[in-house]
Amino acid sequence: MKSLISLIKKEVRQLNILIIVSTLIIAAWEWFLITRTENWPQGLSFGLGFIPLFFLPLIMLFLAYNSYRSEWGANTIYLLKILPRRGYEINFAKVFPAFAYYLILSGALILVNLYFHQGFLEQAFRQVPEMLGREVFSEFLLLAYLSYLITGIQIYLITQFSYLVATFFNRFRLLISILVFILSHYLILRIGGFLNYLFNWLPDFPLSIFTETPAGVSETTIYIGSAPFMVIAVIMIGLFFLNSRLLASDVDV
Numbered sequence: 001m002k003s004l005i006s007l008i009k010k011e012v013r014q015l016n017i018l019i020i021v022s023t024l025i026i027a028a029w030e031w032f033l034i035t036r037t038e039n040w041p042q043g044l045s046f047g048l049g050f051i052p053l054f055f056l057p058l059i060m061l062f063l064a065y066n067s068y069r070s071e072w073g074a075n076t077i078y079l080l081k082i083l084p085r086r087g088y089e090i091n092f093a094k095v096f097p098a099f100a101y102y103l104i105l106s107g108a109l110i111l112v113n114l115y116f117h118q119g120f121l122e123q124a125f126r127q128v129p130e131m132l133g134r135e136v137f138s139e140f141l142l143l144a145y146l147s148y149l150i151t152g153i154q155i156y157l158i159t160q161f162s163y164l165v166a167t168f169f170n171r172f173r174l175l176i177s178i179l180v181f182i183l184s185h186y187l188i189l190r191i192g193g194f195l196n197y198l199f200n201w202l203p204d205f206p207l208s209i210f211t212e213t214p215a216g217v218s219e220t221t222i223y224i225g226s227a228p229f230m231v232i233a234v235i236m237i238g239l240f241f242l243n244s245r246l247l248a249s250d251v252d253v
Contacts, residue, residue, distance in 0.1 A: 007093035014070075015063075015097055019105075022059065026052045026109055034116050046120050049113035053148065056106055060098060060152045064159035065177070067094045068167070068247070087248030088241055095156065095240065102152045110145065150232055157239045158184045164246040192231045199227035 029052060033045040114121070162180040166173040204223035 004089050004093060007090065008096060011093055011097040015101060018059070018063075019101060022105065026105070030109070030112055030116075037117070037120075042120055042123070046113065046117040049109070049117070052109055053106055056102055057152055057155050060102055060156045061159050063098045063101075064156040065163050067098070067160055068163055087244035087246075091160075091240065091244040091247055094160070095153075098156055099153055102156075103149060106148065106152075107145075110141075150236075153236060154232075157236060157243065158188075160243050161239060161246070164243055188235055192228075192235060195231045195234060196227050199230045200225075202226045202230060 030049060033049050037045045158181060159177075161184060162177040163173075165180045166176040169176055202225075204225050206221050206223055
C-alpha cells in the first residue's frame with residue numbers, strides 16, 4: 001500500500017504545474033466574468049463561465065497520452081516494470097490523480113458559476129412554474145455532469161490504450177496511436193450495442209418531467225434505461241484492466 005501511495009504522490013507532483021496553471025487561468029476567467037455580470041446582458045457571463053469545461057477533456061487526452069510517453073522518454077519505464085507492483089496498481093496510480101484533477105476542477109467550476117449567478121437563476125426560475133424550473137434544471141445538471149465525467153475517463157482510458165498498443169511498434173507510433181484511438185471508439189460502440197442486450201433486464205430509472213399546460217402543471221414520468229450505464233461501466237473497467245495487462249506485458253521498451 002505504501003508503494004502505491006508513493007506512486008500516486010509521484011504522479012500528483014508531476015501534475016503540480018498543470019494544476020496550478022489551469023486553476024489560475026480558470027479562476028481569472030471566472031473572476032473576469034463575475035465582474036462583468038452587471039454590465040453584460042443577463043445570462044451571457046453565466047453561459048461563458050462554462051467554456052473551460054470544453055477544454056478539460058482535451059487536457060485529459062494530453063495527460064493520458066503523456067502518462068506513459070514520459071516514462072518511455074525518460075527511460076523510467078524500466079523502473080516501473082521491475083517494481084513489486086501489479087500492472088493494475090501502476091495504472092491506477094496514473095489514472096486516479098488525472099481523474100481527481102478532472103473531477104475536482106470541473107465540479108468547482110460549476111459550483112462557483114452557479115453560486116455567483118444565483119440572481120440570474122432565481123430570475124429565470126420565476127419565469128416558469130417553480131417545480132418546472134428547479135426540478136428540470138437540477139435533473140438535467142446531474143445527468144449532464146455524469147455524462148461529462150464519463151466522457152473524461154473514457155477519453156483518458158482510450159488514449160492510454162492507444163499509446164500502449166503503439167509501443168509494440170518501433171516506428172510511426174504517433175500515427176498508430178491516432179488510428180487505434182479512432183478504431184477504439186468504433187469497436188466500443190459495436191461491443192456496447194451487443195452488451196446492451198445482455199443488460200436489458202436491469203430496471204429503468206424513473207424521471208419526472210413537469211410540463212406547463214393551460215390547465216396548469218402536469219407531471220409525466222419517463223424511464224431512462226440503466227443498461228447503457230452498466231455497459232459503459234463494464235467497458236471502462238475492462239479497458240482499465242486491458243491497459244494494465246498491456247503495461248505488464250513485454251512491450252517494446
